Amino acid sequence: MLLSTPTRRLVASSSRTLVRQASTEAKKHYKIVVVGSGVKESQLSASAGSAGLSVANQIYYRFKEAGTPLNKDDIAIIDAAEDHFYQPGWTLVGAGLKPKSDFRRPxxxxxxxxxxxxxxxxxxxSPTSNSVDTTSGRSVSYDTLIVAAGLQINWDxxxxxxxxxxxxxxxxxSIYSYSTCDKVWSDIEGIRSGNAVFTQxxxxxxxxxxxxxxxWMAWDRFRQTGRSDxxxxxxxxxxxxxxxxxxxSDALNELRLQRGVEGHFEHNLISVDTNNHKATFKKADGSTVDVDYNTLHVAPPMGPLKFIKDSPIADSVGWVSVDQFSLQHTNPEYQNIFSIGDCSSLPTSKTAAAITAQAPVLTENVFSFMKNGKVNPLAKYDGYTSCPLLTGYGELMLAEFTYGAVPKETFGAFVDQAKPRRAFYHLKKAYQDIFPAAYWNWMVKGQWFxxxxxxxxxYE
Known part of the structure; x- marks a missing residue:
């Protein structure tokens, strides 16, 4: 609920964090408003919450560092979610490495x-009036708006x-939902013979x-437990x-061939028949093919959220239309609007790693815009993201790249990062143990870059 008067209540959490939560007599205007997910857990994405929390905190600390601190009620986050999730961890749950409760917090x-x-x-x-309406009918106005709402998962x-x-x-x-990620491990462990089908x-x-x-984790598990034949x-x-x-892609395809994994390209899953254990795929020529499965892992189709797609701040597809370098809205009349993460039009992969590179750029440009009326020309996002590709228990391929699908590798001068390596086992352990800790302890607090x-x- 919104803040419209100085009246507010402090809510003490179980971890003794004090939460400033809007009351029914809430104030209506904030210097900065951050729009969060706006969807239920099964439909949210990595940036729904992750990006908003990170950038809101980074902006607060940026102003404080500059000697012009914001007041404690200058930044508001609009988000009705009860829980927050570390979604990269759901793959670890599906691989039997972690309990899903490790990746959920109020x-x-x-x-x-x-x-x-x-x-x-x-x-x-309502960008012309610098305001956002909520589902309860309340109106919240802002000086600067940041949209970090994630994307829509279209299970239906x-x-x-x-x-x-x-x-x-x-x-x-599917590992794409908190409620089903542990079912992935159950299904992987349960299959003894037949077809294990994975989709994208x-x-x-x-x-x-x-x-x-x-x-790859399932394939390795089958191998380790003598079921691969x-x-x-x-x-x-x-x-x-x-x-x-x-x-x-070339390296992964070579790995697929070496491991005897069938590859079927330009095949889109369109229906599932559980009674007969059949999955139907639509091919590029419009024809369909039925595939028998014993275990079926589904990565569902995704797209922009409807409330963004139907709004004046969206591009022709439905993403928030922003400059790919500054993360500022492309419409000159909406220059006080910025967007980050999955809901934005940025032409790069939608990952948590991308958010860590985007957040400092957006923070600097919001700070500069609010101080000087324009973004910092030196604060530019180059499209960097990374994808630590687990290819088995104890090995990993570290994909890092920028706009244009150009590799930008941390260790590229020393090793071929396209080759899965047991030497990267420490990175796999980081993915399993250190990254989640960094996320909870630093990233959502605006202290991880x-x-x-x-x-x-x-950016000087």
Whole structure:
């Protein structure tokens, strides 16, 4: 609910974090408003919450560092979610490495006292009046707006999928939902023979390497437990290749051939028949093919959120239209609007790693815009993201790249990062143990800057 008077209440969380939560007599105007997910857990994406929390905190600390601190009620986050999730961890759950409870925390425990939480969902943007309406009908105005709402997961676009996911005997699961990620491990452990089918849709999805990560982990598990001769692993993808970056795609395809994993390209899953354990795929020529499965892992199709798609701040597809370097809105009349993460039009992979590179740029440009009326010309996002591709238990391929699918590798001068390495085992352990700790302890608190660690980049 919104803040419209100085009246507010402080809510003490179980972790003793003080949450400034809007009351019914809430103030209506904030210097900065951050729009969060606005969707239920099964539909949210990596940037729904992750990006908003990170950048809201970074902006607060940037002003404080400059000697012009904001007041404690100057930044508001609009988000009705009860819980916050570390979604990259869901792959680890599906691979049997972690319990899913490790990756879920009450949202209010992550909101520091210098941020105000408005526990509602945004419904309408009115950029000409600098305001956002919530689903309860309240209007919140702002000086600067940051949209960090994530994307929509379209489970219903695949006939029979929602029903299959809740059926314990269907053999169908997905790491793209907190409620089903542990079912993935159950299905991997349960299959003794037959077909293990893994899918990826055409088009934009969050963490485009994740459908393969869980496939490779399953393949390795079958091998370790003596089931590989009896279980056939297949990858059905709507994409024309294994990965969007040619260097890594070629290496992954070679790995697929070496391991005897079938590859079916430009095949989009359109329906699931749990009674007969059949999956139907639509091919590029419009024809369909039925595939028998014993275990089926589904990466569902995704797209922009409807409340953004229907708004004046969206591009022709439905993403928030921003400059790919500054993250500022492309419409000159909406220059006080910025966007970050999965809901933005940035032409790069939609990953948590991308957010860590985007957040400092957006922070600097919001700071500069609010101080000087224009963004900092030196604060530019180059499209960097990374995808730590688990290719088995104890090995990893580290894909790092920028706009144009150009590799930008941390260790590229020393090793070929397209080759899965046991020497990268420490990175796999980081993915399993250190990255989640860094996320909870630093990233959502605005104190993590990707491959720069705890050191905020300077744009001077």
């Amino acid at each position: 949202l209010k425990t992550l909101i520091p006292s210098h941020l105000t939480l408005i526990p509602e969902n945004a419904s309408t943007f 676009n695949i006939k029979g999928l929602p029903q299959a996911l809740v059926d314990p005997n269907s053999g169908v699961s 849709p055409a088009g934009v999805i969050k963490c485009a390497g994740a459908p393969q990560k869980i496939m 009896n279980v056939k692993t297949s990858f059905y993808t709507g994409m024309p290749s294994m990965f969007s970056v040619k260097k890594y 990707g491959n720069r660690g705890l050191f905020r980049p300077k």
